[in-house]
Amino acid sequence: MVRDLEERERVMGGRTRRGRRCGLLGSYMLTLALASFLAVAPPARALRFELQSGHTKCISEDIKIHAMAVGKYAVVNPSDSAPLPDSHKITVRVTSPYGNSIHYADQVDSGNFAFTSSEEGDYLACLWAPDHNPPATMAVEFEWQTGVTAKDWTNVAKKGQIDVMELELKKLEDTVKSIQDEMFYLREREEQMLDMNRSTNSRMAWLSFLSLAVCLSVASLQLWHLKTFFERKKLL
Secondary structure, three states: OHHHHHHHHHHHHHHHHHHHHHHHHHHHHHHHHHHHHHHHOOOOOOEEEEEEOOOEEEEEEEEOOOOEEEEEEEEOOOOOOOOOOOOOOEEEEEEOOOOOEEEEEEEEOEEEEEEEOOOOEEEEEEEEOOOOOOOOEEEEEEEEEEHHHHOOHHHHHHHHOOOHHHHHHHHHHHHHHHHHHHHHHHHHHHHHHHHHHHHHHHHHHHHHHHHHHHHHHHHHHHHHHHHHHHHHOOOO
């Protein structure tokens, strides 16, 4: 009987260890598959929109701390056979989540910026077209890349003297690291949101008790006032 129980425990322990290994292997394969998909996926296309004179267009990007970001913008020439009109100029400002200016360009038709984030949160890029008479509408192309996509892999290959296969493996390695960092970042944000929810719930509970105490106090005051009123009128 004792031997049967020990044998069952060994079997169950082996199944548990195999289950954990399978779970870890499955999560690793999922991460690797996602990294492979992102590595072979085509690069993101530039955002294209219309901007009227006297109006502003803002674009935000959530960037982690110590992450590299690059961007470029350009006003599209409405005519291929003519130069760009003088009215097709824009002013661009890129600011950090705390309002610090990172990039500023006044009355330009194209430009680019690059920085390494020192703050965590939503970075804002605002493009403004000055007033013009008559009003003009221009097309603007804007591209913003962060993390792994912001790296210039062509220069990396030239400096390191590596072939195509090694370059793809380097891309895959950086993509896996980026996914891992993103998972830890999301976990930290989840913990912050949970702490905020707990704090909000505790504050709401105290506010409910305070509201109940105020209501009871007001009701008691009303009863006392009615009692003294009826006693003064000798109705009680």
